Amino acid sequence: MNKIKKPSDSLTIMTNIVLPNETNSLGNLFGGELLAKMDRCASISAARHCHRRVVTASVNHVSFDFPIPEGGVVVLESKVSRAFSTSMEVYVDVWLDDPIEKKRIHTNTGIYTFVAVDEFNKPLPIPGLEPETEEEKRRYDEALRRKELSLIFSGRMALEDSVELKKLFDI
Numbered sequence: 001m002n003k004i005k006k007p008s009d010s011l012t013i014m015t016n017i018v019l020p021n022e023t024n025s026l027g028n029l030f031g032g033e034l035l036a037k038m039d040r041c042a043s044i045s046a047a048r049h050c051h052r053r054v055v056t057a058s059v060n061h062v063s064f065d066f067p068i069p070e071g072g073v074v075v076l077e078s079k080v081s082r083a084f085s086t087s088m089e090v091y092v093d094v095w096l097d098d099p100i101e102k103k104r105i106h107t108n109t110g111i112y113t114f115v116a117v118d119e120f121n122k123p124l125p126i127p128g129l130e131p132e133t134e135e136e137k138r139r140y141d142e143a144l145r146r147k148e149l150s151l152i153f154s155g156r157m158a159l160e161d162s163v164e165l166k167k168l169f170d171i
Contacts, residue, residue, distance in 0.1 A: 058150070
């Protein structure tokens, strides 16, 4: 299971049209509906990376930058941004696609953490990840800072034990 994978190996693209029962009183896609779609897309990427069952460990960040209207075509693109020993971070980008006007608007971003598990829900080791593009390298580096920050906030790591955050804050 030590094979190094590329982010492109986990690329998942989902395309849906926003239906009336998925919208709020403003006629836009409910945030919760989008979160569910993002979680599904990200979980497929995570499973593609490790070829294991995966569970969502956390939703680390979600931004709602632009509304997605009823009838809009929503495109979700996800891929693993960093792999740790048993967990992986998955980045999800959401686009509003207008196939008639040939325009795409980036509407949302989400960062999820998944853990590969066995049939008893015990964590399993996963392959490493080697980013290729500049964006993938940036997201890869940022993932370690996010993980360390999360561990510090949860009390599972002392700031003194941090590698990336100490560099970032010159501690």
